[in-house]
Amino acid sequence: MLTLPFDELSSNQTSSPIRTSWATNQIIKSVKPEPGRALQDTLKSGREDGERHGTEEEEQEEEEAGGDLRRRGSRKKKLSQARQDRVRLRRIEANARERNRMHGLNNALDSLRKVVPCYSKTQKLSKIETLRLAKNYIWALGEILSTGKRPDLLTFAQTLCKGLSQPTTNLMASYLQLNTHSFISESGGESFSLYPAYHHYRAEGVGASSADNGRPLRPFSSFCGPYDALYDLSPDCSSPLDAGPLSPPINFNGIFSLKHEEPVDYRSCHYGLRYRSISQSSSADINPYDIHLCGQFYQVQEDLNKPFPN
DNA sequence: TAGGCCATCTGGTCCT
């Protein structure tokens, strides 16, 4: 009778039952016990047996094998049954550790997905795209910090999408399109944020303007406000990508363009957001450099609120 | 159906 190492499996749940059963099969394949002996027994006693019995036998075998190696070169050493079991057990343990390690890595990647733009619960970026986008995002933010200037929308978008695949670029374009118009063109639908912080503001009803029926607007130029992420570290938000299909982005110049929208006066809203952001923070939390940046943000707000040049 | 993405297994290497 075959007994599976369920302890190992249960302590290392995969996200998919299919995966789990597949893993189970793999273990069955990789841990074929000898006939008439339960695997559990094998695993349970493997280490002790291996250590206890293995010593004499192994020494003898190794001596033989060593002698063979000296005489004939490459003959593979034959292991005792106890040693084979022990090797199997160690392999199973190593597999479990490796699975855990990869799960940890995936969790970290999920965390990363939540803090880069373009976060969607259902339409997840691939691992490689997440890393690329994160790199671009960091680079773009660093550029803003070092120069003290915010790039225009297209430049920033192009920076973010540098090296990304076409599907991801399209996804990004879809985000940006919605960011510029969906809040006011659709009522009742779930809105989204290029920056996770938006939902925090929205949930609190901060920054609603008269033009949006009480619905808080994300300003067109808010795309250039990456500091949002500094003020909210709980990016558990959904996106319109979770809610339904998107209109295809308009591509041009090898990257993408944004739909041209009628200019909307977002400024009151956005100033409100900014003020709220800063005022909500305790003085100890405020980095002087942040204040400087935010101040600068206001100065050029008007320019950035101009309709995006096509 | 091909290709992309992913999870897992596996053996090798390095480090403690």
Place this chain on the structure above:
DNA sequence: AGGACCAGATGGCCTA
């Protein structure tokens, strides 16, 4: 010796 890390191999799932 044993664990962490890595990269290659493999096979499943999904989508265009």
